[in-house]
Every structure is written in C-alpha cells, then in structure tokens.
Amino acid sequence: MKSLKLVTLATLVTLSVGATFSSLAASVPEEKLATLRQAPLNTNPTPPVMQKVRNTDVKQVRNYPMQPPVIPHKIDGYQIDLKVNKCMSCHARKRVGDSQAPMVSVTHYMDRENNFLADLSPRRYFCTQCHVPQLDAKTMVDNEFIDIDHLIKAEAVKH
C-alpha cells in the first residue's frame, strides 16, 4: 500500500513538473520573444533612436469624455515631488491668469468624499500618473479602438 502511494506521488510530481515546463514553453515561443525584443535574448541590441515629444501646444481631442487630456508640450525636467509640482506653476487655479494655460479640472481639488479643498488633492497630485506627453511614433500594435460616436452612428444605420 505504502509503495503504491509513493509511486502515485512520484508520477504526480513528474507529471506536474513536466506540465509546468511545457506550458511555459508554449506560452512564450522563442520567435515571438525575438519580435518584441528585436534581438536574441543573450545580446544587448542598440536601442532605437529617441522619439521627439510633440511640442505643438495645441489641445488634442479626447477619445472618450473621461480620458485624461494628453499633454501637448514637452515636460523635460519638470519636478513633481513632495516639495514642488512644476505643472501647477501654470495649471493651478491662481496661475492660469498669467499663464493662460487650462486650469486643472475641479475634480483635482476634491477629496474622495467629494469635499472641495483649497489646493490640489493629494490623490490627484502626481500629474504624470494620468497625463502624458505624446510622441510622433508609429503604433507598435494595431489599435482597434472605436470612438463612441462611430458606434452610435453604426447602430443608427442598422435600424
């Protein structure tokens, strides 16, 4: 009886180990790795040329109403830490008069209980968590996003 148990255990272990290895191998085939990395794993490829940030200062259309607006200018060296938030030197409520930049929306002044605060809410303090500058780059992966207006129009055509 005891030996039978041992044998079953051994079989189970062998099977599971084998399964793990095979599943690993199956999930990321080697040639796919190479297409993402553009080079064999044991080499250090030359990184692609740095892309230029779009510095047009022209507001971009949002793809959906809740989308955090993208930054239409360079933000090189902008310091955002506990001491200072460089973005706010133009986009804060009191600064937009001088800077003529859009004020951050009022939601940034609200805490999670929807109380309005005098200053930026700590949970909305780190701008680049949601807002990012844009590159003039080709998309790495095809984007299948469809604007809601297009969806509505398509529905209307169907009926």
Added chain:
Amino acid sequence: MLDKLKKIWQVLRKPSVHFSLGFLTLGGFVAGVIFWGGFNTALEATNQEAFCIGCHEMENNVYQELKSTIHFTNRSGVRATCPDCHVPHNWTDKIARKMQASKEVWGKIFGTINTRDKFEAKRRELAEHEWERLKANDSLECRNCHNFDYMDFTRQSTRAANMHSTSLASGEKTCIDCHKGIAHHLPDMKGVEGF
C-alpha cells in the same frame, strides 16, 4: 603710536640712498606684473568647476543634479560650468562675489551642509540667495549666453514665444522669475511667487 607713524612717513618721504631710480621704477613694474599675474591666476583657479566640486558638498548634491539637465548635456555639446552661472563675469562684481564667498569657506570649515540632510534643510535658504542675486542683476548670468536681442521667437514654441515677447520683452519679468530650478532641484516652494 603717532611717533612710529611719523617715523615710517619720514622713511617713505626720503629719497632712496642705495637704489637707483631706474632699478626702483623697473623693479616696481616687474614686481607689479608678477603680483597682478599671480593674483589673477589664483582667482581664475578658483573659478574652475574642478575647484567648485572639490568640496563633496557641491559634488554630491548640486553637481549631480546639474548632470541630467540641458545645461550639462545636450545635442550641441555647449555646456555651462558652475562659475558661468554663479560668478559674475564682470571684474568688480566678480571680486565682490568672491569676498562674499569667504562665508562659504566658513561653512565648509564648520560643516554647515556636510551631510545630505543638512543640505536639504538649507536648500531653500541657499536657493533664495541665488534667486535674489539673479533678480537684482536682471539675470545677468543667464544673459551672458542667452541674449534677448538675438532670440528668434519663430523658433520657439508658442508658449515660450508668448511669454518672451510680452513679460520678458517689457522688462516686467526676468529669466529667473519663471526658470527657477532650471539646473538644480527645487526646494519646498511653499509661498514662492509663481508656484
């Protein structure tokens, strides 16, 4: 005391007994050249970046912060060293700044900012001194390279051109008013105008 001064005065007034007029004039001239040359060489030596970052206070804090900014590394390889921005280029102003800097020697000897924490605690005060200096001289050290008369607004971004052609052109604002923290990290900016 007065007697002593009188004696010195008499010695100075008397014509030289042992040395010829030619020796005294030429010798004085040569000694003057050597003294002046030596003085300026020493002054120049203290105006080198290597001298500035000879102190670990400067090398480990502000110099490291400068390294990632456009004033240190950029596409064309023109860079600003410490004295380009922090020491006036004009001779009299330079001497005045060097005399002020004697306080920095005091700070070095007594370790006023010899740890990162001490430096961070003093950062606002140190930054304010530099802002005040640049505000008072209309950002002269910036303008030694960035000459307003030769700025081409059409080559600037819309935002930059707007600001430079209005506030800066009218003299209402100077470089440092908007470009604080251009080469080093900013301190806590609570209460600073424009932040």
